[in-house]
Amino acid sequence: MNTLFDKIWDAHVVQKVEDGPTQLYIDRLYCHEVTSPQAFDELRARGIGCLRPGRIFCMPDHNIPTQNQDKPIEEPVSRKQVDTLVRNAREFGLELFGMMHPKNGIIHVVGPEQGLTLPGATIVCGDSHTSTHGAMGAVAFGIGTSEVGMVMASQCILQQKPRTMRISVEGTLGRGVTAKDVALYIMTQMSTSGATGYFVEYAGSAIRSMSMESRLTLCNLSIEMGARGGMVAPDDITFDYLKGREYAPKGEAWDKAVAYWRTLRSDTDAQFDEEYTFRAEDIEPRITYGTNPGMGMGVSERIPAAESIDEAGRASFRKSLDYMGFSEGEKLTGHAIDYVFVGSCTNGRIEDFRAFAQIVKGRQKAPGVTAWIVPGSWSVQRQIAAEGIDKILEAAGFEIRQPGCSACLAMNEDKVPEGKYCVSTSNRNFEGRQGPGARTILASPYTAAAAAITGCITDPREFL
Amino acid sequence: MKKEKFNIITDSCIPLPLENIDTDQIIPARFLKATTREGFGENLFRDWRFDKEGRRIESFVMNNPSYKGCILVAGKNFGCGSSREHAAWAIADYGFRVVVSSFFADIHKNNELNNFVLPVVVSEDFLLALFKSIDANPSTQVTVDLPAQTITNNATGASERFEINGYKKHCLMNGLDDIDFLLSNKHKIEEYEKTAQ
Numbered sequence: 302m303n304t305l306f307d308k309i310w311d312a313h314v315v316q317k318v319e320d321g322p323t324q325l326y327i328d329r330l331y332c333h334e335v336t337s338p339q340a341f342d343e344l345r346a347r348g349i350g351c352l353r354p355g356r357i358f359c360m361p362d363h364n365i366p367t368q369n370q371d372k373p374i375e376e377p378v379s380r381k382q383v384d385t386l387v388r389n390a391r392e393f394g395l396e397l398f399g400m401m402h403p404k405n406g407i408i409h410v411v412g413p414e415q416g417l418t419l420p421g422a423t424i425v426c427g428d429s430h431t432s433t434h435g436a437m438g439a440v441a442f443g444i445g446t447s448e449v450g451m452v453m454a455s456q457c458i459l460q461q462k463p464r465t466m467r468i469s470v471e472g473t474l475g476r477g478v479t480a481k482d483v484a485l486y487i488m489t490q491m492s493t494s495g496a497t498g499y500f501v502e503y504a505g506s507a508i509r510s511m512s513m514e515s516r517l518t519l520c521n522l523s524i525e526m527g528a529r530g531g532m533v534a535p536d537d538i539t540f541d542y543l544k545g546r547e548y549a550p551k552g553e554a555w556d557k558a559v560a561y562w563r564t565l566r567s568d569t570d571a572q573f574d575e576e577y578t579f580r581a582e583d584i585e586p587r588i589t590y591g592t593n594p595g596m597g598m599g600v601s602e603r604i605p606a607a608e609s610i611d612e613a614g615r616a617s618f619r620k621s622l623d624y625m626g627f628s629e630g631e632k633l634t635g636h637a638i639d640y641v642f643v644g645s646c647t648n649g650r651i652e653d654f655r656a657f658a659q660i661v662k663g664r665q666k667a668p669g670v671t672a673w674i675v676p677g678s679w680s681v682q683r684q685i686a687a688e689g690i691d692k693i694l695e696a697a698g699f700e701i702r703q704p705g706c707s708a709c710l711a712m713n714e715d716k717v718p719e720g721k722y723c724v725s726t727s728n729r730n731f732e733g734r735q736g737p738g739a740r741t742i743l744a745s746p747y748t749a750a751a752a753a754i755t756g757c758i759t760d761p762r763e764f765l
Numbered sequence: 766m767k768k769e770k771f772n773i774i775t776d777s778c779i780p781l782p783l784e785n786i787d788t789d790q791i792i793p794a795r796f797l798k799a800t801t802r803e804g805f806g807e808n809l810f811r812d813w814r815f816d817k818e819g820r821r822i823e824s825f826v827m828n829n830p831s832y833k834g835c836i837l838v839a840g841k842n843f844g845c846g847s848s849r850e851h852a853a854w855a856i857a858d859y860g861f862r863v864v865v866s867s868f869f870a871d872i873h874k875n876n877e878l879n880n881f882v883l884p885v886v887v888s889e890d891f892l893l894a895l896f897k898s899i900d901a902n903p904s905t906q907v908t909v910d911l912p913a914q915t916i917t918n919n920a921t922g923a924s925e926r927f928e929i930n931g932y933k934k935h936c937l938m939n940g941l942d943d944i945d946f947l948l949s950n951k952h953k954i955e956e957y958e959k960t961a962q
């Protein structure tokens with residue numbers, strides 16, 4: 302009567318510390334350039350190496366420019382951080398997919414597409430969107446840099462076991478409704494802290510019929526409702542996606558692995574600490590209007606009134622609308638926008654560019670809109686070219702940039718200017734997230750495409 | 766990192782009565798490019814403390830000389846969003862030793878603990894009353910007693926017990942960190958690896 306989460310967690314317990322956390326064994330540690338340098342320093346200060354270097358994979362993604370990656374990074378501080386990762390990976394004997402490496406890309410796009418992320422594994426990274434990898438049926442969660450150091454030193458982490466939550470979405474998603482909309486909908490229902498302390502399993506017919514890319518998008522956003530992680534039980538969709546990928550098991554080892562992975566599901570009588578069920582039919586294309594991802598609504602709805610918000614949250618709500626330049630009760634369709642960003646670990650996979658292309662095909666980018674179209678990895682970039690999506694986008698007036706985290710958090714040059722509106726397929730609309738003073742509206746690739754060609758917030762179903 | 770041992774702290778507070786303060790506000794991404802742990806305090810709440818020309822925003826509480834102390838008091842769901850430990854480094858580097866809220870995001874809470882900053886979870890009522898006390902008198906003092914696991918609003922005398930597991934409490938009171946613990950039981954890791962094959 303165990304949940305999927307319990308099965309994987311329990312199989313990785315090294316010991317339970319008395320009156321304390323669990324010591325959990327970690328199968329994979331992913332490292333990027335922003336949250337790892339101080340962890341490597343910690344090892345150096347102690348005069349130790351990584352206990353299991355073969356389990357650690359490094360790639361820069363946050364700082365790298367999305368143009369001219371064949372040249373050195375211009376910004377000296379960004380360049381130093383990327384160079385530091387390269388040096389550290391060499392010194393500690395870790396596999397590195399450096400800038401321009403054919404396997405480079407956003408860590409949460411690369412892990413699954415290379416077959417590094419496998420069902421039943423425990424995976425951590427100094428990045429909150431590590432929850433993405435749970436889509437493959439793994440227990441994956443974001444950690445801080447001190448914890449990165451712990452895992453490097455001991456291949457283990459000390460963690461309090463989270464509680465379990467199952468979120469089921471039953472039914473069939475409507476036209477133009479994507480995994481992104483499902484996640485934004487759930488978040489609004491749950492709030493940005495509704496799943497804090499929990500590990501979420503997504504279930505139900507709408508989830509089971511989702512592609513692997515869609516499940517990755519859904520699990521990616523688990524952290525935005527506070528969850529420690531999110532996961533989907535592995536099934537044939539997972540195995541078909543993984544088969545033949547470079548680091549996935551091969552031959553006999555593959556058959557053996559699949560036989561084990563098929564046991565990774567919650568027992569029918571499994572007890573969850575919390576359960577929620579939503580109807581797929583209730584979900585329409587979503588946008589956010591505020592400064593946290595839980596402040597969202599259907600694209601055709603109105604911003605709520607302050608009176609409908611509980612008293613403790615009202616000051617934050619008003620501050621949020623003030624920042625965004627929106628008013629209570631306002632309808633946002635038709636509101637002009639300045640930027641469109643398609644990419645990030647949330648929506649930077651092939652399916653997302655197919656969706657964007659589906660709407661912009663045969664149409665033209667609106668004149669006043671600046672669009673940044675950024676694949677999640679070089680592998681996605683190659684697939685975009687192989688499918689001819691690049692030609693469709695070019696004909697519509699869009700340029701495809703080189704892979705990286707880009708305008709999701711604007712650590713490179715891709716910054717939205719102060720006061721400008723950006724419809725973004727990324728994961729966070731926090732104040733200043735896309736650049737100081739930038740105003741972010743989170744949406745799916747369909748909704749981003751509709752905004753890119755009309756120049757304003759638009760219901761994408763008009764084009765589908 | 767300073768591993769300053771923790772015991773009993775009494776000090777005044779800096780109040781931030783906003784909910785869902787995310788780590789992008791605590792330290793914006795453009796300040797994450799350092800490769801060391803030092804100096805992040807300078808940019809703590811950067812875009813709330815300073816305008817784009819780098820001038821202090823006088824209306825922000827941290828720029829008001831009436832408010833000082835090593836205890837930060839914040840609204841529900843403090844530290845949500847990005848896992849960046851730089852947020853905890855900025856809080857510690859600025860000089861805070863305790864953060865009080867009615868609710869913390871998981872990753873940030875661990876990051877504070879790993880940097881010898883104590884996150885104290887209080888009830889919603891205690892928090893609201895504390896904000897009121899500070900509002901009435903900015904010098905309101907709070908006592909955080911880690912050994913007894915209690916927090917007291919010295920203006921009203923109201924006191925509450927807070928939770929922390931015995932292991933972490935021992936670490937904070939003795940200046941020990943998790944790597945010390947993990948390295949001391951390497952044999953258990955090797956045993957696990959043998960059986961897990």
